[in-house]
Amino acid sequence: MNDEDNKDDLDLDSPFRGTGGIKIFLIGFMGCGKSHWGRLLSQKLNVPFFDLDEKIVEHKGKSIPEIFASEGEEQFRLLEKDVLHLLSESHENFVMATGGGTPCFFNNIDYLKRQGTVVWINCSTDCLYHRLLKEKDKRPLVANTPDSELKSYIIKKYSSRKIFYQQATVILPEEVITIEDMVNKIFHAND
Ligand code: S3P
Numbered sequence: 001m002n003d004e005d006n007k008d009d010l011d012l013d014s015p016f017r018g019t020g021g022i023k024i025f026l027i028g029f030m031g032c033g034k035s036h037w038g039r040l041l042s043q044k045l046n047v048p049f050f051d052l053d054e055k056i057v058e059h060k061g062k063s064i065p066e067i068f069a070s071e072g073e074e075q076f077r078l079l080e081k082d083v084l085h086l087l088s089e090s091h092e093n094f095v096m097a098t099g100g101g102t103p104c105f106f107n108n109i110d111y112l113k114r115q116g117t118v119v120w121i122n123c124s125t126d127c128l129y130h131r132l133l134k135e136k137d138k139r140p141l142v143a144n145t146p147d148s149e150l151k152s153y154i155i156k157k158y159s160s161r162k163i164f165y166q167q168a169t170v171i172l173p174e175e176v177i178t179i180e181d182m183v184n185k186i187f188h189a190n191d
Pocket of ligand 1: 028029030031053064098099100101102138139140141
């Protein structure tokens with residue numbers, strides 16, 4: 001058993017106590033802050049935090065760029081789906097930061113919504129551009145995009161993915177979120 005398993009018993013101070021488990025999935029474009037907010041939210045709710053990309057890396061023993069390079073995006077998407085199912089079905093309580101493309105392949109968005117509460121961290125394409133400019137290397141989809149073409153790549157990809165992100169139960173504009181606001185909106189998502 002590890003620390004994450006130990007935390008599976010909900011803290012009595014959690015607003016979700018007595019609800020029979022809480023699974024929160026953060027979705028959104030690369031660079032929107034899913035891991036940052038996911039960590040904060042998991043601490044606030046005292047439940048384990050999973051970063052789907054990190055779990056894929058652990059599972060495969062290769063970095064995300066290495067998986068893309070050696071196996072291709074199609075294999076990565078299959079792996080992503082398998083690890084998503086494995087984690088979701090073996091834990092009762094968690095906050096998970098998914099990858100930017102997770103809800104956009106197979107029927108993952110429907111799966112996420114059946115499993116728990118789906119939260120879209122929405123961020124302006126301007127903000128995504130400034131963040132991704134500094135962090136291109138870790139992300140195979142943009143690693144080879146020249147800086148001069150990055151903004152238009154983001155705008156195009158964002159507009160094709162928005163249709164999936166918009167299906168989230170809760171939509172939060174990243175620029176104005178506080179952790180209290182986030183908990184409140186998630187807690188009242190089904191009111
Ligand atoms: C991807 C986003 C990445 C990672 C992979 C593919 C995407 O995760 O899963 O590089 O398709 O948008 P982050 O959103 O955490 O960067």
